[in-house]
Amino acid sequence: MGSRARGGQAERRVGAPIRRGRVAPVTVAPVPPPPIAPPPPGRHMPPRTERDRMTTRLRRCRDWWGECALRDDLPVVREVADAVYLPHRFEGSWGVFGPDGRLGPDGVDGPSPDPAGLPAAPDGEYLYLGHLVPHYGHVIVDTLSRLWPLAGHDGPRPRLLIHTFDPLPAFGALDFLRAILGRLGLAPEDLVAFEEPVRIGRLIVPEPAFRAQVEAHAVFGTLCREIGAGFHDSAETDADARPLYLSKSRLATGIARIANEDDLVAELDRRGVEIAYPERLAFGEQVRLLSRRRLILGSTGSAFHTTIFAAPGRRVLGLNWMPAVNSNFALIDRLAGTTARYYHLDGTRYAPAEGFEFRWTIPDPRAVAAELVARAEAFDDLDARDGLARPRAGQGLRSYAGALRGRISRAAGRWRGA
Known part of the structure; x- marks a missing residue:
């Protein structure tokens, strides 16, 4: 593999991704939408009424909160000899450091000890994954995005160096983490965190292949498809037409x-x-379930991220709490080959919620359900039907939505240990 000097460190391309460093994005051919399946025995579809017709209650989201750039090149990888690992501290610096300072976005800058005066970590190659939290969405976006050098890589597996506020045994209980790492020949037991500063003889620091609300590299999609392929059978793709x-x-x-x-x-x-x-x-059951269904409904959240592991070509109808959608969903949709349509509802109300940053109340949920089903039936025609139905966000909603976005951003920072 080639390498070049940068800032006193060696940069190299790690692993053997498809096409030696360039990965073509997935192209999904248009497929006619599946018909809405009849209800199961014993359940009767209510008669269609005027209320069932699509109205302007659901307003198409056409703006993104954040950026949405796709890249075909590989992120940079740094190989550092005698790197310094500083554990989390509530005051002072933490992170991984090389001769020129902190490596990667995780951590807090500050003076770093001389590696010569530190005890050495156990021998072996370490791959740095940043700050790890036991939350599905953040594992996908922030942690898995550092594992891209293992896409198509059949060599020895490194130990996975992390920072975390959680005890390491807690990660072993996460089914989704064990399943994802297992597809890469790893396990939660390969995670390593140190309680005291140590010197890492050989450290690999990949730039993330997915940067939240900014950009994604095609190799991230390749990695996720490689992981997901072990959990669904192509012969069962789209086997169930029921939404x-x-x-x-x-x-x-x-x-x-x-x-x-x-x-x-x-x-x-x-x-x-x-x-x-x-x-x-x-996790495997979720991937298989989404692969069998081409039409998936829900409110925007981490569960939609699972489409990137499922068979390409999913169709998504999503409800969003405000007119602009977090651009992470657009990035994952494009990598996954998903056709998604997101909607905001006029008259949405917001309030605090225990265990959540906030809750939102939708007006007339029965009518909203009717509109969702109607849109599912007319998925191919939604662009034309939604053409004039733009979200109407008054100044009060825009101000409140901005405040809620700030809370979400701060919450994401807390998850990441920033």
Whole structure:
């Protein structure tokens, strides 16, 4: 592999991704939408009424909160000899450091000890994953994005160096983390964190292949498809035409939730939509379920990120709490080959929520359910039908949405240990 000097450190390309460093984005051919399946035996689809017709209650989201750039090149990888690892401190610097200072975005700058005076970590190659938190969405966006050098790599596996506020054994209980690492020949037991400063003889520091709300490299999609391929069978792709709704109503903690989602779920269920609770399913079961369904409904959240592991070509109808959608969803949709349509609702109300940054209440959930089903039936025509239905955000909503976005950004910073 080639290398070049940069800032006193050696940069190199690690692993053997497809096409020796350039990965073509997935191209998904247009496929006719599946018909809405009839309800299961014993459940009757209510008669269509004027209320079932699409109205302007759901307004198409056409703006992104953040940037959305895709890149075909590989991120930079640094190989550092005698790097310094400083553990988390509530005051002072922490992170990994080379001769020229802190490596990567994680950590706090400050004076770094002379590596010659530090005890050495156990021998072996270490790959730095940054700050790790036990939250599915952040593992996908912030941690998995550092594992891209292992896409297509069949050599020895490194130890995974992290910073964390959580005890290492806690990560072994995370089904999704064990499943994802297992597909790469690793396990949560390969995670390493030190309680005292140490010298790392050989440290690999990859730049992330996914930068939240900024950009994503195509190799991140390649890595996720490689992981997901072990959990779904191409022969079962799109096998079930019944729409699937991913509910957050059983979640105990998170960023945001719909306060009256139970009412929405009840009406969707009555109309023949299957309801799933992702946190109750193993990671592999989620990937297989999404691969079998081409039409997936839900409110924006980490559960939608699982589409990047599923068979390409998913279709998503998402409810969003404000007119602008977090651009992470657009980045993942493009990498996954997903066709997604996101909607905001006029009359949405917001309030604090225990265990969440906030909750939002949707107006008339039964009517919203009817509109979602109608849009599912007319998925291919939504661009034309939604052409004039732009979100109407008054100054009060824009100001409040801005404040909530600030809370979400600060919460993300806390998750990342910033």
